[in-house]
Amino acid sequence: MLTWNEKRQLTKLAAWYYIDGWTHEQIAAKLGVSRPVVSKQLQKARDLGIIDFYIESETETTLSLENKLKKKFELTYIKVIPNNTNLSSLKAHIMKAAVQYLTTRLPHIASLGIGWGNTMFDLVAEFPYRPFASLHIVPLIGGISASTKKIHSNDLVTQLAKKLMCSYSYLYSPFLATTLEMKEQLLQIPEIAQTLSEARQVDLAVVGIGVASKSATLSKVGYLSEEDVLALEKSNVAGDITSCFFDKTGNEISCSFNLRTIGIGLKELRAIPEVVGIAYEKEKVASAYISLKHKYLNSFITNEDTALSLLNMP
DSSP, X not given: OOOHHHHHHHHHHHIIIIISOOOHHHHHHHHTOOHHHHHHXXXXXXXXTSBSSSBOHHHHHHHHHHHHHHHHHTOSEEEEEOOOSOHHHHHHHHHHHHHHHHHHXXXXXXXXXXXXXXXXXXXXXXXXXXOOTTOXXXXXXXXXXXXXXXXXXXXXXXXXXXXXXXXXXXXXXXXXXXXXXXXXXXXXXXXXXXXXXXXXXXXXXXXXXXXOSTTSHHHHTTSSOHHHHHHHHHTTEEEEETXXXXXXXXXBOOSHHHHHBOBXXXXXXXXXXXXXXXOOOGGGHHHHHHHHHTTXXXXXXXXXXXXXXXXXXX
């Protein structure tokens, strides 16, 4: 029985040959294999029924969506997971796909930055134990809270570093300062300043995408009050990345909440060579669109419904 990713690879190869008209030589060069290997893979696809003068519709559809999204948003990497009526199953497939991609990238980078929240918690939980001794993991935002410890960046960094058997930094600060004065004082602490400097210089970052609503994680854990939500709505809020809110034009919102957040800002995030975003919930389509359009993300992992919605937006 083929795994979904093995089937996807065979389908991609078949599409190159039968739809795009690539030669065996071109496919071999693309994959870094010999021509006989390409021939065997095409034969395997035929034997398994993937090729019968057509390419199986579901997988071919996702490949088409990936190509269109990659072109529209000029992405480094895109993965679209087929629709699944079971949200729990869909989430599992999304996280497996994210882990698979990140695992291919980790040997080629020195530092990894991660955000916080439920999406990042699910991602870290999906990672297997596998050593990447030369890797260093850094939190992109502060996080010290007993009540929501499991989804905070510091705890996630610690858990992931244990799995990958690598070094990590800890950001010894809350995610949100009570006042601007408190934030300025915290930023003067050498250990905090050092970790934030490391966060700005990571080779790759992986983040979730948020929304400003009563159902958002920030609201559920008590960071975002009803007054904050109303104030953000008046500012035409579109969403957030690492709890830094942006408006519908993609600009960082100048509000008390953003100003008191201790972490990297959107301009700093955009300067990171590769930022992988993960989003698949219906309510996050608009914020994902703004994030992609304004280049806060250059790699994206999502599902078929979200991909279709993004392609239908201007």
